[in-house]
Amino acid sequence: MRRREFITLLAGAAASPLGARAQAARVPTVGFLGPTAPQIWSSWTKAFVDRFAELGWVDGRTVRIVYRFANGQAERARELAAELVALKVDLIVTSGSGTGPAMKATSQIPIVFALASEPVATGYVASLARPGGNVTGLSLEAPDLGGKRLGYLRHIVPTAHRLAVLTDIAYLASKLDLDHIKTVAPALGFDPVPVEIRRAEDIEPAFGGLRGRAEAMYVCSADPLVNNNRDRISALALGAKLPTVYAEKAYAEAGGLISYGPNVPDMFRRAAEYADKILKGAKPADLPVEQPNTFEFVINLKTAKTLGLTIPQTLIATADAVIE
Known part of the structure; x- marks a missing residue:
């Protein structure tokens, strides 16, 4: 082997582990x-x-x-x-x-x-x-999530008719949820009352404007505005004596009455x-987009008691989680 070839081979052998380590x-x-x-x-x-x-x-x-x-x-x-x-x-x-x-x-x-x-x-x-x-x-x-949420709410407030629907109207998914609720609510005996918000400053006045106009509330698909203010929304709904249904468990944990939606x-x-x-x-x-396959129905019994509501035992038995 020529001297130059030997030096090149030796240099390659020495550099190889370093290169491998750098890559790793x-x-x-x-x-x-x-x-x-x-x-x-x-x-x-x-x-x-x-x-x-x-x-x-x-x-x-x-x-x-x-x-x-x-x-x-x-x-x-x-x-x-x-x-x-x-x-x-x-x-x-x-x-x-x-x-x-x-x-x-x-x-x-x-x-x-x-x-x-x-x-x-x-x-x-x-x-x-x-x-x-x-x-x-x-x-x-998922098929008719809004209808299922309203079905649970109807079991709890069988005589309620005027339904406030809180919607971040600037968020497309919430607007589509509102449109769906407008379609399915009448069949369940609810008369939808849209409540549109666009920013955090709109939330409290929106609740103030509901006095005498609503007996229950549906909060549309959660978006950043609603998510960032979920504790506030739950507290305002409770203060307004509005039994409210949400799309996600965290809202029931924050004081909401019930929630139903994907895990x-x-x-x-x-x-x-x-x-x-x-x-x-x-x-x-x-990679196809997948749909949810695990759902959670959550009831907050503490909130129900504050609102003076009695949750049917049959409904409690179907819940995935009960907050007491």
Whole structure:
């Protein structure tokens, strides 16, 4: 062997382990874009992180996870989405209204929405079966969720007719929910009274304007505005003596009367499975959007007592959780 060839071979052998170690040290980065406040996402992110770890993606070891929260501010969500793109994350995980800003920030980085209302109508995906583009995830859509919520409410307030429907009218999914409730409510004996809000400052006056106009309330699909103010909304509904039905368990835990909807932590666990597949080479366009398969019906008996309501035992027996 010539001397020059020997030196080249020796240098390659010495450099190879270093190169391998450098390559092994590079771990993918997942960016979380939360459109609401971090405390609202805490149990959801934990569900994602726990399932992600079960799949081999351990934060700080085999993956790096960075978090950004917009606290319900649309402009801030756009800024944070651009920030995650600048960080060159390998994947963005978001939900609902965080999806739009993420899509505007990148058409290349894969995006997984852990939950979204009406993802086709909002333009997030072309269809549930064939998402197209760089976006996929889990839809909150399920057959007649609004009708089921009103059915539970009707069992509790059999004589109520005037139904306030609290809606963030600027949020498309909430508006679509309102349209659906207008259609199904009359068959259940409810007369819908739309209550439109657009910002946090509208919430308290909206309740003030309901005096004598409503006997119960339905809160439309949760969006950043409603999510960020759920404690306040629950307290105002209780103060107004309005039996209220919500879409998510956290609202019943915050003092709401009842809730019925998809198990959100379960959807974040399933989002981790999407992220796992994408980081292993799958394309979002090839991963169909899934619908919820686990639902929760929650009753807050403490709130019922405050409102002077008696919950039928047959209804309590069907609940997935009862708050006493």
